[in-house]
Amino acid sequence: DTGVSQNPRHKITKRGQNVTFRCDPISEHNRLYWYRQTLGQGPEFLTYFQNEAQLEKSRLLSDRFSAERPKGSFSTLEIQRTEQGDSAMYLCASRPRTSTDTQYFGPGTRLTVL
Amino acid sequence: SQQGEEDPQALSIQEGENATMNCSYKTSINNLQWYRQNSGRGLVHLILIRSNEREKHSGRLRVTLDTSKKSSSLLITASRAADTASYFCATERQLTFGSGTQLTVLP
Numbered sequence: 001d002t003g004v005s006q007n008p009r010h011k012i013t014k015r016g017q018n019v020t021f022r023c024d025p026i027s028e029h030n031r032l033y034w035y036r037q038t039l040g041q042g043p044e045f046l047t048y049f050q051n052e053a054q055l056e057k058s059r060l061l062s063d064r065f066s067a068e069r070p071k072g073s074f075s076t077l078e079i080q081r082t083e084q085g086d087s088a089m090y091l092c093a094s095r096p097r098t099s100t101d102t103q104y105f106g107p108g109t110r111l112t113v114l
Numbered sequence: 115s116q117q118g119e120e121d122p123q124a125l126s127i128q129e130g131e132n133a134t135m136n137c138s139y140k141t142s143i144n145n146l147q148w149y150r151q152n153s154g155r156g157l158v159h160l161i162l163i164r165s166n167e168r169e170k171h172s173g174r175l176r177v178t179l180d181t182s183k184k185s186s187s188l189l190i191t192a193s194r195a196a197d198t199a200s201y202f203c204a205t206e207r208q209l210t211f212g213s214g215t216q217l218t219v220l221p
Contacts, residue, residue, distance in 0.1 A: 004156070033209070035209075040213065041213050041214075042202050042204075042211030042212050042213050042214050043157070043202075043209070043211050044211070045209065045210065089154075091156055091157070093156075093157075093209075100162070101144075101145055101147065101162065101206070101209075102147065102159045102162055103159065103209060104159070105149075105156035105157040105158070105159075106156050107155055107156045108154075108155070108156050110154070
């Protein structure tokens with residue numbers, strides 16, 4: 001399968017715990033995006049990487065959130081001291097080097113904070 | 115804040131009918147994209163229309179763009195039960211999404 005993959009697909013955690021999600025983009029895509037989606041809403045942009053450089057972060061990305069893409073391939077999104085409001089679907093998408101703006105999405109990681 | 119807003123929020127039609135969804139946005143754009151999302155899944159890109167295009171077709175999909183009104187429409191012809199999903203418009207590279215239109219196609 002050459003699509004975007006995300007792990008885990010589901011995560012249930014208790015409030016205050018730290019969680020980490022992983023995204024593996026399509027191999028030749030140098031651009032990677034994280035989004036958060038709550039029930040009944042469209043995805044909201046969180047952050048963007050070009051290769052290993054994090055070029056943009058949304059104000060939604062509080063200091064409890066951190067994202068990395070150390071070798072310009074896979075990326076991780078960590079949430080520290082989780083809160084119930086962090087419960088959402090976390091989506092990753094990648095985009096190739098070409099000029100197209102089309103993004104290819106992974107299946108998402110559904111986080112439930114109890 | 116979300117730039118694109120879809121209308122209606124929900125649409126229920128019979129199989130074989132056409133479905134039309136609209137999208138409005140706030141600022142100037144270079145392109146607009148439509149995505150589909152099946153329940154609990156990631157988004158799938160459907161079609162991209164550039165700001166200098168007025169209409170684009172892809173299979174059973176027809177997209178129009180009116181930059182003077184800052185609006186776009188997505189028409190799905192001869193709908194199928196498998197078209198049941200949420201549909202989102204998105205602008206620019208960060209993909210600012212609206213809340214989507216939930217389409218239900220009844221067999």
